[in-house]
Amino acid sequence: MTLRPHADGSLDRPAPPSVSNGDPDRRRFGLLLLGALAGAAALPRPGRAFAEPLASEPHASGTRIVDLDWTDAARGRSVPARLYWPATSQGRVPLIVFSHGLGGSRQGYRYLGESWSARGYASLHVQHVGSDAALWRGDPLQLVSRLTNAARTQEAIHRAHDVSFALDRILDRAGSPFGAAIEPSRIVAAGHSYGANTVLVLSGAQVVRDGRTIAARDRRIQAGIAISAPAFYGEKDLGPVLGGITIPTLHVTSTGDVINLPGYRSDAADRFAVFDAVGSPDKLLAVFAGGSHSMFTDRALTGGALLNPRVKAATAELTAAFLDLAFHADRRALSDWTAAWQPILASPPRLAPTAFAAPRPGQRRLPGPVLQRAGRVCEPAHLPPGSCLSPA
Template sequence: MLVGGFAAGVATRVARPAEAASEDVRIADLDWVDARRDRRVPARLYWPPPAAPAGPIPLIVFSHGLGQSRMGYSYLGRHWAANGYASLHVQHVGSDGSVWAGNPFEILDRVKVAADEREAIARAADVSFALDRILDRNSAFAAFLDPARIIAAGHSYGANTTLLLGGARVVREGRTLDRRDPRVKAGIVISAPPFYGERDLHAVLAAVAMPTFHVTATEDVIALPGRRSPVQDRLDVYEAVGTMRKALAVFQGGSHSIFTDRPLTGGARLNPQVKQATAEGALAFLELAFRGDSSPLASWSETWRPILAVAPTPYPVAASSRPPSRRDRPRS
């Protein structure tokens, strides 16, 4: 059994170079249904290879952009899994590839429905449901995952989903819509759009307290039917996030879709560089977020400086304030 094979391979591991390990990343497609909401929640899981370093596995839950699916952003899933992280890519059926299917004259209407705040809330619920399932004690994976290191990540619309899970709030008719999931301890925010229709971005994002790594590019313009968002919106989101435990990386050039699996957007040379740098940068930031170690992020900035318009500045972390991980705890 595929899932059983995953579980069997976790107990004994030998370290290997990431390049070799990436060939052995294991993948499983999970087809869940949230009966309470009568909503399908498909997902694709990238699992570390058998020879990855031993220890509880941190989990990144990834939320795709508008019109994408669980099949996308595979370069992130493969890289993260090759480096010892499980990467669960959730598909949001109300805003996935079905947006582009059907009558082309009705695309504008489909985009409007997919971008509605009810779907935005449903997407966050999808991720929380996926966490419920994979962390359930009956799951084949739960025993090998580290609940102290659960990370939400997402691109574009998925970046908004990540921020909702981290505490972003909107108020409607005097009622606060809050989808924060306390299991999520950090966020990877790639090309975040504004919260459309919200006038006070600081009020929406002030409650986001988890460490967040923000990634964008100088040509990161969103141009969808009925919606356009300049690069400045990405920077405004970064500034408005309430936590001081955050960092910003801005690539020189690029595009909004350079962060998808598309191979040529942003330029044939720059595209693979940005993808590799984004995948590596996220993990470097997580070393800062969970271990208080800023050296991987500083080294990353130096390595990728030729394509960075803005290099992230690691925030200061007092040794006593480091969030504990299961690996840091003494064994009985």
């Protein structure tokens, strides 16, 4: 078996894992692993994967970058995280909590963290120690076994619990210097590849295994962003798995978003199937033309040297436009985004027929300023009546 690592630690076309026919858990999650393999996040060069930055690192934009090292005592599990904190904010700031792909770390997807913080969002990138950069270290002959274990049911649920635990800690007003400054009614989960599956679990996805429902919904999360979500758990009927998701969701893919492994192929059609199966009417799908599954990571050339940075910039802007829809039912930013990025889109963004047309159950108008975006603050006076919303 030949594994061809890139400088960032991700792999080209690894051989499929050997799955024991006697282990139904491994068998059921084999397809999830295959999808997650191709979405492994960009990593530092081998040998430097765990070189820690300064505890608090300023950025040219004024963004404050803070590494947080937590331990969930109940699970005996470390939960490292990196926080991107906006340089300026007016009132409480919304929070996006991000889940990396298989083999990633809190250091990855920096372009998203910096873009979000520049727009006034705090961004918390959680590292999942059971499926993080440590997978690339150790005996290379055991790599496939480590990757297989990282995609099992237990780790998939642990990842969701990592995010919920990180939210517990960052929102703790007694123990976190940021807790009082975060708006708890505007918390968003985002992720790429395996991390997109984690977002869907947190948003209400569930599967039934041996008569037992496996779920980890976190009701603090008010919207979800799923970038290149693989075929979910290898399930053929996604309706029962994703139909219970009722929060607004954004789905991002490309026509070149292909996982092409021996004996298994997954393309953008699988991302479309995930979008179709999500139960919430408040959902948005964006499809770029060309590209690759890994261009949404920090890798600079995959998907095309010219297209790659444009897709990154467009994706960061799209998430802000989506949140205008999710929290304010304001379509103007999406209209502007579509016009600006039309040259690299395969088709116009797809909305469910009744998406974002009215307040969702349990929402009410906000009495004052809500979400800062692109240097301005969204206030009821700036928007149509009823378009600034929050959970009741």
